[in-house]
Each structure stands twice: as structure tokens, then as C-alpha cells.
Amino acid sequence: MSHAAYGRLATRFARIATLGEASAVLHWDASAMMPPGGGAARGEQLATLAGLRHELLTAPEVADDLAAATAEGEWAEANLALMRRAHRRATALPTDLVEAAERANAACEKVWRIAKARSDFAMVQPHLAEIVRLQRETAGALSAALGLSPYDALMDGFQPGIAAADVEPVFAAYEAFLAEALPRAEALQAARGTPQSVPGPFPVETQRRLCGSISTRLGLDYDHARLDESLHPFCGGTPTDIRITTFYSEAEVGKALMGVIHETGHALYEAGLPDAWARQPVGEAAGMAAHESQSLLMEMQACRSDAFLAFLGGELHAAFGGDPAPYATANLARLWRRVSRGFIRVDADELTYPAHVILRFRLERALIGGELSVADLPGAWAEGFTRLLGIAPPDDAQGCLQDIHWHDGAFGYFPSYTLGAMAAAQLMGAARHALPDLDASLAEGDMAPLLGWLRIHVHGQGSRLGFQDLLRTATGKPLDPADFMAHLRSRYLQ
Amino acid sequence: MSHAAYGRLATRFARIATLGEASAVLHWDASAMMPPGGGAARGEQLATLAGLRHELLTAPEVADDLAAATAEGEWAEANLALMRRAHRRATALPTDLVEAAERANAACEKVWRIAKARSDFAMVQPHLAEIVRLQRETAGALSAALGLSPYDALMDGFQPGIAAADVEPVFAAYEAFLAEALPRAEALQAARGTPQSVPGPFPVETQRRLCGSISTRLGLDYDHARLDESLHPFCGGTPTDIRITTFYSEAEVGKALMGVIHETGHALYEAGLPDAWARQPVGEAAGMAAHESQSLLMEMQACRSDAFLAFLGGELHAAFGGDPAPYATANLARLWRRVSRGFIRVDADELTYPAHVILRFRLERALIGGELSVADLPGAWAEGFTRLLGIAPPDDAQGCLQDIHWHDGAFGYFPSYTLGAMAAAQLMGAARHALPDLDASLAEGDMAPLLGWLRIHVHGQGSRLGFQDLLRTATGKPLDPADFMAHLRSRYLQ
Known part of the structure; x- marks a missing residue:
């Protein structure tokens, strides 16, 4: 049973990684090839892929498989430990916190580009304060789940x-x-x-x-x-x-x-x-x-x-x-x-x-x-x-x-x-x-x-x-x- | 209820289309940019994205939403009809037939490249025969679902x-x-x-x-x-x-x-x-x-x-x-x-x-x-x-x-x-x-x-x-x- 659980997890993580590869090529394209007008659609594509990876990682059956799985050999054992770590990180954060942080990051980054050009810290300050507030909240939730400061x-x-x-x-x-x-x-x-x-x-x-x-x-x-x-x-x-x-x-x-x-x-x-x-x-x-x-x-x-x-x-x-x-x-x-x-x-x-x-x-x-x-x-x-x-x-x-x-x-x-x-x-x-x-x-x-x-x-x-x-x-x-x-x-x- | 069903479908089809966009860029990259050694991984990436699109399109709740959905206005009505058509096509074929056809296509295409270079029809003939056999089966299944020859x-x-x-x-x-x-x-x-x-x-x-x-x-x-x-x-x-x-x-x-x-x-x-x-x-x-x-x-x-x-x-x-x-x-x-x-x-x-x-x-x-x-x-x-x-x-x-x-x-x-x-x-x-x-x-x-x-x-x-x-x-x-x-x-x- 537990070997089967490990096998299912390996298949699932391979799928997650393959979607990550697709994102990596799309990221490269966005920086090296994409015409400027493609940015909005690319943002959607990357967000959709990130969302799917998160769904695959946090699906209810993953927790069951991780609880049941056993791995043989040093590499497989390390692999299973890393799967558990990835799952703990992904499930530690409530979805609304992740989304609020993503929105705050995107909003601040836009303002920052202008603020940096103008050397105007006051302009970006409230946005950065919101990021820090959400990062503190994120750090707190991760801290509880991972047993780290x-x-x-x-x-x-x-x-x-x-x-x-x-x-x-x-x-x-x-x-x-x-x-x-x-x-x-x-x-x-x-x-x-x-x-x-x-x-x-x-x-x-x-x-x-x-x-x-x-x-x-x-x-x-x-x-x-x-x-x-x-x-x-x-x-x-x-x-x-x-x-x-x-x-x-x-x-x-x-x-x-x-x-x-x-x-x-x-x-x-x-x-x-x-x-x-x-x-x-x-x-x-x-x-x-x-x-x-x-x-x-x-x-x-x-x-x-x-x-x-x-x-x-x-x-x-x-x-x-x-x-x-x-x-x-x-x-x-x-x-x-x-x-x-x-x-x-x-x-x-x-x-x-x-x-x-x-x-x-x-x-x-x-x-x-x-x-x-x-x-x-x-x-x-x-x-x-x-x-x-x-x-x-x-x-x-x-x-x-x-x-x-x-x-x-x-x-x-x-x-x-x-x-x-x-x-x-x-x-x-x-x-x-x-x-x-x-x-x-x-x-x-x-x-x-x-x-x-x-x-x-x-x-x-x-x-x-x-x-x-x-x-x-x-x-x-x-x-x-x-x-x-x-x-x-x-x-x-x- | 039925408007809500249409809304859910619209969200789902947008997600499917966004994954299709990712595939389109990856296809372009494979033809115009990718180094030759990237082919195997790219095949996996495209297959994974196609699989996810198919899963999203054939998930059990889609049939329920399609049955319940109503749309208002000519465009939305046409949209709903096209959603139904896409769903009918996607669900008409058993997974093992789709997979058998994909394998046969990939196998034949490889042999065909050599057979064409050598002008050797006999070489590709059994592979093409297998494709035709599976295409007949596919056509039969689609025919029954769509009411077409x-x-x-x-x-x-x-x-x-x-x-x-x-x-x-x-x-x-x-x-x-x-x-x-x-x-x-x-x-x-x-x-x-x-x-x-x-x-x-x-x-x-x-x-x-x-x-x-x-x-x-x-x-x-x-x-x-x-x-x-x-x-x-x-x-x-x-x-x-x-x-x-x-x-x-x-x-x-x-x-x-x-x-x-x-x-x-x-x-x-x-x-x-x-x-x-x-x-x-x-x-x-x-x-x-x-x-x-x-x-x-x-x-x-x-x-x-x-x-x-x-x-x-x-x-x-x-x-x-x-x-x-x-x-x-x-x-x-x-x-x-x-x-x-x-x-x-x-x-x-x-x-x-x-x-x-x-x-x-x-x-x-x-x-x-x-x-x-x-x-x-x-x-x-x-x-x-x-x-x-x-x-x-x-x-x-x-x-x-x-x-x-x-x-x-x-x-x-x-x-x-x-x-x-x-x-x-x-x-x-x-x-x-x-x-x-x-x-x-x-x-x-x-x-x-x-x-x-x-x-x-x-x-x-x-x-x-x-x-x-x-x-x-x-x-x-x-x-x-x-x-x-x-x-x-x-x-x-x-």
C-alpha cells in the first residue's frame, strides 16, 4: 500500500514539475522574445499554470498518500521528505492570503518602477507597507506549519x-x-x-x-x-x-x-x-x-x-x-x-x-x-x-x-x-x-x-x-x- | 441556477483556452526556437497540457452545468452551443481509444519521415493501416455521439x-x-x-x-x-x-x-x-x-x-x-x-x-x-x-x-x-x-x-x-x- 502511495506521489510530482517546465519556457519567452502587447495574456497563462500546480499539490488525496507512503533507498527517502516539505509549505497558507499577497505584490511592483525612476520613496511606501504586513502574516503561518521562526x-x-x-x-x-x-x-x-x-x-x-x-x-x-x-x-x-x-x-x-x-x-x-x-x-x-x-x-x-x-x-x-x-x-x-x-x-x-x-x-x-x-x-x-x-x-x-x-x-x-x-x-x-x-x-x-x-x-x-x-x-x-x-x-x- | 451554471462554464472554458494559449506558444517555440535536445521534454509538456485540458473539459460537473445552463443573447447562446459541441466531442471517445490513436500517430509519423525520404510506401503501410483502423473506430464513436456520418x-x-x-x-x-x-x-x-x-x-x-x-x-x-x-x-x-x-x-x-x-x-x-x-x-x-x-x-x-x-x-x-x-x-x-x-x-x-x-x-x-x-x-x-x-x-x-x-x-x-x-x-x-x-x-x-x-x-x-x-x-x-x-x-x- 505505502509503495503504491509513493508511486502515485511520484507521478503527481512529475506532472507538477512538467507544468513548471512549461512555465519556465513561457517566462523565458516573456523576457527574451514576447512582443510588448503579449504581457497581459502571458500573465494569465502563468497564473493559470501556477494555480494548477498549487491545486495538484494540495489536492486532498496528497495528504493521505504522504501519510501512507514509504520510500526505499536514500534518494527515494530524500525525495519523499522533500514532497512532504513542499506539501507543508503549500498547505500552510490560506488561499485568500496567497491571493491578497499576489495582488499586493503586483500593485506595488508597478508603482515601484515609477517610484524608482523618480526616486520617490513616499510614492511606494504604502504599497510596500501592505506587502510587509502580508509577508509578516505569511511568515507567521509558515512558521507555525514548519516549526521555524x-x-x-x-x-x-x-x-x-x-x-x-x-x-x-x-x-x-x-x-x-x-x-x-x-x-x-x-x-x-x-x-x-x-x-x-x-x-x-x-x-x-x-x-x-x-x-x-x-x-x-x-x-x-x-x-x-x-x-x-x-x-x-x-x-x-x-x-x-x-x-x-x-x-x-x-x-x-x-x-x-x-x-x-x-x-x-x-x-x-x-x-x-x-x-x-x-x-x-x-x-x-x-x-x-x-x-x-x-x-x-x-x-x-x-x-x-x-x-x-x-x-x-x-x-x-x-x-x-x-x-x-x-x-x-x-x-x-x-x-x-x-x-x-x-x-x-x-x-x-x-x-x-x-x-x-x-x-x-x-x-x-x-x-x-x-x-x-x-x-x-x-x-x-x-x-x-x-x-x-x-x-x-x-x-x-x-x-x-x-x-x-x-x-x-x-x-x-x-x-x-x-x-x-x-x-x-x-x-x-x-x-x-x-x-x-x-x-x-x-x-x-x-x-x-x-x-x-x-x-x-x-x-x-x-x-x-x-x-x-x-x-x-x-x-x-x-x-x-x-x-x-x-x-x-x-x-x-x- | 442556470445562469450560474453558464458562468461556471465560462470560467472553465476560459481556463481551458488559457492552457491552450500556453500550448500554442510552446508549439511555436518548438518550431522556431527550441534546441534539438529539448524535443523530448517539450513532448511531455504538451501532452500534460493537453491532458489537463481534456480533464477540465470532461470533468463530471461539466455535464451537469451544460444540462442546466441557459444563456442570454445571440453570442452567449452560440457560445453555449459551442461548449456543448466541444463537450460532446471530448466525451464521445473512450480514453483508451484516444491514447491508442495518439501512440499510433506518433509511431507512424516517425516511420513516415524515413519512408518519405526513401519513397518506400511498404515501410509505412502497416503503421498507416493501424492509423486508419483507429480513425475508423474514432469516426464511428463520434458519429454516434454527434449524429453525423x-x-x-x-x-x-x-x-x-x-x-x-x-x-x-x-x-x-x-x-x-x-x-x-x-x-x-x-x-x-x-x-x-x-x-x-x-x-x-x-x-x-x-x-x-x-x-x-x-x-x-x-x-x-x-x-x-x-x-x-x-x-x-x-x-x-x-x-x-x-x-x-x-x-x-x-x-x-x-x-x-x-x-x-x-x-x-x-x-x-x-x-x-x-x-x-x-x-x-x-x-x-x-x-x-x-x-x-x-x-x-x-x-x-x-x-x-x-x-x-x-x-x-x-x-x-x-x-x-x-x-x-x-x-x-x-x-x-x-x-x-x-x-x-x-x-x-x-x-x-x-x-x-x-x-x-x-x-x-x-x-x-x-x-x-x-x-x-x-x-x-x-x-x-x-x-x-x-x-x-x-x-x-x-x-x-x-x-x-x-x-x-x-x-x-x-x-x-x-x-x-x-x-x-x-x-x-x-x-x-x-x-x-x-x-x-x-x-x-x-x-x-x-x-x-x-x-x-x-x-x-x-x-x-x-x-x-x-x-x-x-x-x-x-x-x-x-x-x-x-x-x-x-x-x-x-x-x-x-
Whole structure:
């Protein structure tokens, strides 16, 4: 009986995942292909698919099957546990709360686009206050169902198995490190003088070819992938049909190229998920921090290394010609690993980026906990930013209005970025230990050894292990910011 | 109570239509964008969506609501009638028959691709025989539920409200007309000598721009549409997000351009469907023959007219430059309105095309009726083709293996092509009557008057009227091949 129940659940979850695949392709299309007039109908299509997935997940027979089901073997057991978790999350929230939150998110997001353009926080404030009110209610309901604190219950939706208690000490350690490291990195950088700029223009068609060939070299199989363009680059699609995007500028080549490398890191994770568990919860990626670890490992650890930049400089010069001097490794390193205190998270370098995340983590936790009111957010932002980076944003557009996340109802997401950056350094350390010739292969643009290691230790693990156990199994310890700081010291402080 | 039942049905059918929109975008993506390795997952996604649509349509409460529902007003009444029809069709077939047919279609289609390449009918014969067996069973079950003859029940799935009894006399009249008209048209054409060919090559980028600008001029709004490329051109997507495709060759410009004009005709129909009835059965296009009437009206009636060719010649010369002589109206007319007896339907001119359809209509009717066996198909094909066009195909690849339709389980579709061509001529006649200056506006590339007339008399009618009533209302009479023959006489026999 209980095996039959597990079989029914597996069939049901495969159906849910297949509808999720359809949504993923429709999302990609909306960003990369859809004409502007298709937006309203697309919204309906995605809402209908989301509604059907929710109905399939919360149908009365699911609870019975979950109660009766037994699974055999480590993978199936983990799969069943993840099914139970998904069901608990989906049934924890009353439908009217979900719908009220969706309406509030949609309403706020629209106003936010204008408010951000005008740098007018007052305009969006009542909408954001309504979102926070509903997110508190959501967090409370999830908290009761999952046995987690309210903020942890939200964070668990993005990165299962990670709690604020895991994040706090790590972020505190980083704050202390940064206070000392940032001025030293800036002084060293200034002493080295300004790097020589790489001469443009860079024809888009040539950039496109180069991005295609570099991502292929990283291991992306274009029989199962596409590279297109969108305003905000992302990795979407499905494991056997991955869609990555970038944004080209004729004036600059580094941004699109490094962006494609970043998205390729995400894509390789999806492509390397275990086939045998496709469309089952255990066959999915292990959360957003794990995902970000794969994009940042590829972009920051592997491809901004001296070794790979030596290879990449040659490829760039072959593609664009001209004076070879700016493409020398040392010059590219100074150009593309530049540290700079800025107000905008998405433009930040890897040393200051965590400060942007630490600020947001603390503020959103206080908003959900009720210790901070939305009205006080701009002031708290300026104060926190000044404490972390020594500068205060000149306006709210460069402050608390810059990100879509909160204005679209996403609370608990931000930590994933920095947990991912730290995990990337930790995994790269373990890979380097296992592959003593790693730098030599990177210098030849040979990514096969690194990808082989990642496939075994990360991609092929799916969601069998939680984030911390994934790191433990792959690197011998849970998340430890020491590897990231060691990486930054070696790159920026020597 | 009965109004509430209608409201519930309207909500349910909107949901079904929204899932259909998702499928339409995924179908377009599969043909125009998807990397080859995405095919297997895409098949699953489309099958899951089709399964959900079927479940929503055949759920037990639908029958109760349909029995209880009443609707007020002509449109709502027509909508309810179409809901009943859709439900009757969906519930007429046992699930195991539907699944067996789907499997047989998929298996045959795969073998057919190879058999066609090798011109090996024996290879596909058992698979096609299995399809015919299951189509007979399907036709029998539908026949009982709908009160139609078995073949009519299949045809009704593509063009509701049209029966073989409507088609037979029309096709018989055309056969008699063709026997006399074709030799005369060929003699006249020969007497006029060979037209001057338009000099290539035609850069693809220029063709793409030209196709975009001509389709815009026809009335396609690219805020709600895209033009892309695929091996087999088609019009897909949804009414507010239409996706048309074409296939460019540097050597030739007419095929891609006329193809885009044809697909634009389909697209304008979708775009002009009544907004107020979006996602309801009555808001859909009135069947495949009606759809084909709109593509052929645009391509054959409007855009291959002397008036429009005069405009188009100027546009072509402006785009590609060179000697203006081949772009003269009379030369373009002789190039792009060339009559030729050939074996391949999709390459046929408008005079001989109906012969290809008449043959298939008679053969598929005999296959479904049991008067023709699959084993005898190649012989019957050669015999019928010789009778209609005086030539026999040299092999089965150029005979009964050329089309995907039967090999994918589509029986009853073929008549739509020629019914559409005839309806196009009839509608164009009525439009010309209502718009005395139509040729003058076509000669200036001004399509607004024609589109305005079509929007009122065809597009905006949705499925409120059946095919025959649509023609009656728009042209004062039901389908009448006389207008088509008059058009052909004036174009090819003078």
C-alpha cells in the first residue's frame, strides 16, 4: 500500500514539475522574445499554470498518500521528505492570503518602477507597507506549519535548510573582515595605477560568437541550450533545454562576457542534475544559495582567475584584434577585478558585494520581525550603508528603491547571494585540492576537470543533501566564510 | 441556477483556452526556437497540457452545468452551443481509444519521415493501416455521439458545420471546370513566353525587413506579433501575441514574401477576433476553412492582384535595386501566377491546387468508409491523379507519401484548403462590391479599407456563425464555387 502511495506521489510530482517546465519556457519567452502587447495574456497563462500546480499539490488525496507512503533507498527517502516539505509549505497558507499577497505584490511592483525612476520613496511606501504586513502574516503561518521562526520560514522558501542562525555569525565575521580589508585593497589598487582600457567598439555579432564559444568551452551543450538577449540577464528553461540571456553593449565587452559565464554556471548546474530523478523534488537544484555558488564559482573563482584570464585574453584579442597590450593577463585582472565602493548592488565587486547583502538581510529581518517600520526604511538604509561602506546614498533610487525584491514580495532571498559566493570559494578550494593541475587546465581553457568534479560533488547530487550537508560532503565542513576571505585576501590584498 | 451554471462554464472554458494559449506558444517555440535536445521534454509538456485540458473539459460537473445552463443573447447562446459541441466531442471517445490513436500517430509519423525520404510506401503501410483502423473506430464513436456520418464527424473536428454533402457538388463542379480551363490556361501562358526572372541574390536581412514592412502594411501590429524563421512556415501564438514564421532563401524572394503575406492573413484573423469573447469558444476562429480563406484572400486575391503587384514591384526594387524591368507588374504577374501541373501540393498554383485536394478528399473518404484499403492507396493515388491532372507521379514520395496529414492521424482536414480558397474569392467579391475603390487602394499599398471590411464581416464574427452562415451573412449566399472560377477565368483565361 505505502509503495503504491509513493508511486502515485511520484507521478503527481512529475506532472507538477512538467507544468513548471512549461512555465519556465513561457517566462523565458516573456523576457527574451514576447512582443510588448503579449504581457497581459502571458500573465494569465502563468497564473493559470501556477494555480494548477498549487491545486495538484494540495489536492486532498496528497495528504493521505504522504501519510501512507514509504520510500526505499536514500534518494527515494530524500525525495519523499522533500514532497512532504513542499506539501507543508503549500498547505500552510490560506488561499485568500496567497491571493491578497499576489495582488499586493503586483500593485506595488508597478508603482515601484515609477517610484524608482523618480526616486520617490513616499510614492511606494504604502504599497510596500501592505506587502510587509502580508509577508509578516505569511511568515507567521509558515512558521507555525514548519516549526521555524517567521523569517527563517521565508528564507527556507529560497534556500531550504538555512536559518538566520547560520547566516548571522558568517555575516558578522565578514563585516569585521571588510572593515580592515577594504581600505587596504583600495590602497593597493591605487598604488598600482589605472589599468589600460580595452579598446572598443566591440561588434555585437562578434561578442555573440565569442560568448557562444566560451560558454561551449565551459561545458554548455547547445544541443540543449540557447543564448539570447534580454534587458536583465538570467538562466531559465529546463534541464534539457536551457535558455541563458545576456545584454550586449558595443562600448564594452567584459560585462556581457562575464554575464554569460555567470549564467553558464547556473546552466551547467541545471544540465548536470541527476537524470534518473528528473521532475522529482530530489532531482532539483539544492536551493538558491547552491545555485548562486555555481554561477559565482564559474564567474568569480574560475574565470576571473589569472590562469583563465591568460587564456581569455588570447581569445579576446583573436576576436577583436588591435593592440594586444590591454589583453595581457595583468591588465585584464586590474580591469575586471576592480574594487570600488558604490551604491548599487548589481554593479558591486566581489569584495563589497556582501556588504550590500548584509545590509538587506538585517533590514528585511527587522521588517519581518516588526522592529523596523517601512516609514523608517530610508533612514535605516542610509545609516546601515554608511556603517558598512562609509558612504551614504544621495537618494533612495540609489538606496532602498534599487532592488525589485521587496517590492515584489521576495523577503528572505538576499542572503543567498553571499552564501553562494562563500560556498563558491569553499567548493573551489576543495576542487583545487582534488585537482592539483587545475590552474594549468584553466590557463589552457580546459574546463573539463573542474566540470567533472562539480558534476560529481554538486550537480549530480540534486537536492539529496541540504545546503550544509552538500558542503560537508563536498568540502569536509559546513559553510565557512574562511575560504572566501582567504580567496579575497589572495586576490585583493597581496 | 442556470445562469450560474453558464458562468461556471465560462470560467472553465476560459481556463481551458488559457492552457491552450500556453500550448500554442510552446508549439511555436518548438518550431522556431527550441534546441534539438529539448524535443523530448517539450513532448511531455504538451501532452500534460493537453491532458489537463481534456480533464477540465470532461470533468463530471461539466455535464451537469451544460444540462442546466441557459444563456442570454445571440453570442452567449452560440457560445453555449459551442461548449456543448466541444463537450460532446471530448466525451464521445473512450480514453483508451484516444491514447491508442495518439501512440499510433506518433509511431507512424516517425516511420513516415524515413519512408518519405526513401519513397518506400511498404515501410509505412502497416503503421498507416493501424492509423486508419483507429480513425475508423474514432469516426464511428463520434458519429454516434454527434449524429453525423463517420467521415463528416472527422471533418467537423476541423471545419464545424461542413459535411461531405456540401463538398461533393462543389468539387465535382471544379473538376469539370478544370478539365476545360487548365489546357487553355497553359496554352495562353505558353503564348506569352517566359517571364524575365528577378535577379538575386536577395540578402536575408533585406528580405526580413521587407517582409516586416509589407506585413505591417497589411495590418499586422508588431506590438502584438513576431516574425521568425522555421522550416515549415506557420502562424501560431495567441490573438494578442501572434507568431508567424517564414523560410528565407538568398536565391529567391517571392516564396518567403508570399509566405509571409499568407501567414499575415491568418494572423489578421486571429488579431481581429472579438475581444469581448476572448478565451470563449464563440470568440475563436470559425474553423480551418474559414482560416484558410483569410490567408488565401490576402495572398491570392489581394496581393497577387495586378493592383497590389504594381505597388509591390516598387517596394521590391527599392529594397534590392538593380534593373527595374523584372519588377514591372506584368512581369511579376507572369512570374508569380504561373500555372504548372506538378506532383507536390504545397508547390501547386491556385488553379491546380484544388485537384490535389479533391484527390485526397476522395481517397480519405474511401479509406474511412472502408471502400479503399491502405494497400491499394498508391495505385488509387496514381489513377486519381492521372484523371485530374493527366500525369502520374513517378514514385510514392511525390504521391501518397508527400503529406504528413494522414501519417499523423489527420483525416478530414484536406477539404479546408480548397473550401478556403473558394470562400476567399467569394469574400473578395463581396468586399470589392462594397468598396468600389478597392483596386485603387491596393495599388497604393493601402490595405485599410479591405482590412476594415474583413474585420466587420469575418474576423469580428468569431464563431458566432457557422462557415455557411458566415458566408451567407457576408456575401448573401452560402459557399458557391462560381466566384472562385470567375476569379480564375479572369486571371488565367483572358
